[in-house]
Amino acid sequence: MGALVWLLIAVPLGTGAVLACTGRRGDRLAPAVGIVAASVTLVLAATAAVLRPAVSVPLFAGIDAGLAVDGLSAILVVTVATITLAVLVFATVELGPGRARARFTGLMLLFAGAMLVTVTATGLAVLLMGWEVMGATSWALIGYWWHQPHRVRAANVAFVTTRAADLGLYLAAGAALAGGVSTLALPALPDVSRPWLTVLTAGIVAAALGKSAQLPLHFWLSRAMEGPSSVSALLHSATMVAAGAYLLLRLQPLLAASGWGEPVVAWTGAATALVLGLVAVAQTDLKQLLAASTSAQIGFIVLAAGAGGVAAGTMHLVAHAATKSALFLAAGAWLTALGTKALPALRGAARRYRLVGVTFTVAAAALAGLPPLSLWVTKDAVLAAALQRSPWLYAVGLAAAVMAAVYSTKAAWVLWQPEPADAEAGWDTEHAGTRRVVVSAPPALVFLAGSAAVLGILALPPVMQVWSNAPGNASSPAVWELTLSALLALAAASVTWWWGDRPIPVPAAARRWAGQWLRFEHAADVLAVRPVMVLARGLAAFDDRALHRIVLAVPAAGLWLARLINRGAESPVDGLVRLAAQTARGLGSLARRPQTGQLHQYYAQAAVALAVLALFLVFVR
Amino acid sequence: MLSLIVFLPLVAAAVLAAVPASVGRRVFAVSWVVVAAADLALVVAAWIGYDPSGGMAYEQQLPWIPTAGVSYHVGIDGLSLPLVAVTAGLFLACAIYSLRQTHRVKSFVLLFLGLQTVSQGLFTALDLILFFVYFDLSIVGMYFVIARWGHGSAKRSALTFFLYTFIGSLALLLGFIGLSLAAQPHTFDIVALARAAPLAGSGAYGALVLLAIGIGLAIKTPTVPFHTWLPPAHTDAPAAGSAILAGVLLKMGTYGFVRIAMPLLPETWRQYASVVVVVGVLSVLYGALVALAQEDFKRMIAYTSVNHMGYIILAVGAAGILAGSDEQARSLAVTGAVTQMVSHGLLTGALFLLAGILYDRRDSYDMSAYSGLAGPAPVFAGVTGLVAFASLGLPGFSGFIAEFQIFTGSLASATVATALALLGILITAGLLLRALHRVFLGSLRIPDAPGAARDFTDLRPSEAASILPLLAMAIAIGVLPRFLLDVIEPAATALIGMVGR
16 A cells, blocks of 8 residues: 555656656657656555555654645646646657657656645655755756746746745745744644744645745746746646645645735735736737736635635636646647747737637637536635625635636637638747647647536535535535636636727826736845845955955965064064174273283282272272 | 774775786776775665664774773764765775776875775764864865875975864864863763763863864864865865765864764853854855855865755754744754755765866866857756756755755754745755856857867766766665665764753
């Protein structure tokens, strides 16, 4: 039993590591090996979802490394494994022979494996390990085309931004230990004593919101688009952004225990869903539009976690994963065929490649919340939970749902327009298109779009009873809520379709602002990156010019002092010694004078001495 | 056993010294590899025979200067065994890396063999005077390595290094004498002094002794503001010298804290632990920020060493603050600190050897002169990328195992300092990614070097054989840390008990 969960993470991580290290030699075999490994992982994930294995081994003193598949994890491991397989099947199209496929496939497997570690971890330490490895592999995947500096810069922005948020998890681990939960086990975290509970919750929330590209750290997701479309399809659906949402769903009891966590998370999610919905509408690039919609849709899951709707949030996560991966793969298929992802240039693309167009449209309709597709049901389950907390939360969520209908329809409308005569002029801006959709693309697209359509059945109460651990908190939407959101979505979609590409009556500055993702990246650059660089340069200059000089000044001062002593003390002392020697020599030669060797002179000297002595005795005594 | 590990390289050096230099450089280079490998094998055997729960092992004590209380006393426990192992591993890596060395090979090999004895001796010494002798000799040995085989302004850097660290060692000696005088009877034996803790309740005298020892060790570690000898010494040292300097010699400072300062002066240590914490967090942030601004690849790595050493200082300081933390947290912090010594030894050693390749090929460490090296040298780029990610604390590598324990264990007792130190891993991430981007990614640009071909040769076999094992060890510790932590943890817990007296 225990071996199952080890295998589940070891197969993708091990295969991925080996593939990534083979270099160009492994390119030929890599797609096949990758698909086999992903298939095995899927089988293992499905088995684990049924058998629910759990293992635990010691990691640090008092802290175990535990992996387990429970209700929530079961759904996620199956989702992650399924989407990884579908994306890898598709990726053989996007990255044809001659590309560095071994590196790509290996990193994708590592990426998915890290997500599997994250969702099966039973404690903060192992969760953080999966979490960070996922971030690092996303860096390598976003910067896959490393020859182009702007792509590497984008990868750097994505990694540094998410790692800034990840610091919250380090903080949370320390706070959990300080607050008395020495095992760092996730279920025990709500028992942490105050005030550490506040630190712990703040750390978890910051890390999760950053990873899930929620306001105000949403901008990294825009930059993450620089990677291949297959990467986007995985990163935006079942991994990376989903990890933050998963963490909040998993630790919902912690949010509840903290007292302030639930409303903060719920409102952040709702605000992101609405604002990034607006941003998505303002995009003129298909992949950017989809990226903004990812932030917005993950916002619904975050809202669910904050509103206590764990089951609803999980359903939305799964349904969105299928939907979004289908959309990105379709966008990737067009990008490969036509060499562009700019919306105006893609006019008529759906007519040219009909199967891609149809699958894209099904997924877009699901994204729009049109009945009876999956996201319609799951989103309403989330909103039902929100309504139990606050009608305002519900209202904002509903407005965000309307935005989803608008941006989805906008994309579909452009794609189904008749192809203009000069269409080719807009193509091949990213790279030379192949003008065809390769055979392995349709199965992946059809499967994912089909899932996007039907996954709503997860929300049917009898089905939900089967997989949900906590039947009590499953908030089913009322009939009026379903009807209301369906009507709103239909109305918004119809109006958008009718409106077409006529300009929207808002100031151009506002459109541009939304188009640039609210320019938060610029703000982060001005407020954080540049000051840090200035500080760093200043300190480096201080280090070289002041601190090191002081150190060098010590021996210099020593030398100076030595010279001073040499001149100021050594010479006078030496002089004194010389003087003494000269005096002694002078005295010596004086003393030699009486030594004449003549007897009569000695007598005379003795007489004078005696006379002096006699005089001395007479006068002094 | 221990004396064999310590003196095997020295004996080998004595034998090799008798061989005339005219027999060819291969003889010396290959015998160095053989001796280093034999030493590593001995250390592995010692590790296998070591019982972690048994405390000090392989002890040996012979009278040396009995009238002064000085003896030849050696032994290893969970704090020193990992460092002895890293030392043996790093010297072997340097031996393999230096197979291609051509300049004055005989004296180079003799000097490094001597340095290995000195380093192994220091980590096994259980007598303050013995420790001091090795401490000083390491400075002398490294001075000659930098001055004779360095480049740039090597003589000047070597002299700065020598004078600065020598002053530190004098402060250390002063502190040792102070400690010995306080003990009745006078002794320099570390085990006896740790048992007696002679300066308990001595107030200002104890503080002065700790100050002297602290400054001596802080210069060697180095911590801010005593670090300025490090960047020039590293920049101008040969690659193998840099690897040993960063991987082994810096550990002598941090090892001194856990072997001498903490257990011998427990009460004073607790009293001034907050000062240590502040110095630690300053080193973390200052080192990271200054590294971010560097243009020279090797200098940048040197400053990240200051940053990494800062985490150790933070942890040992936090382990001295009893308020707010339980024994588990403090033990985690100390275990993390020792793991960080091992991890930094492996990773920074590897990074300096990699930097040496840059200089070997193109005579320059200037990051702005290179770009897109991943094209002509994919293995070099891939290995550097992995080591860089390991160095920034990515899970799956040893750095994470160390830093996670340090942060988790230190947060309770030094909350604000640890939270600030967390920023260090973010800045390190930024600067290493920036360096990878500048040197290895983007379009190809290689500086011209006189007499060199226009391409950039990828890792040679001897280079790969020296660097990859270091990386493999870092991964082994990162994925399966228990084999290391099982050794360190009991010793860390024992140390915490001593500090808590």
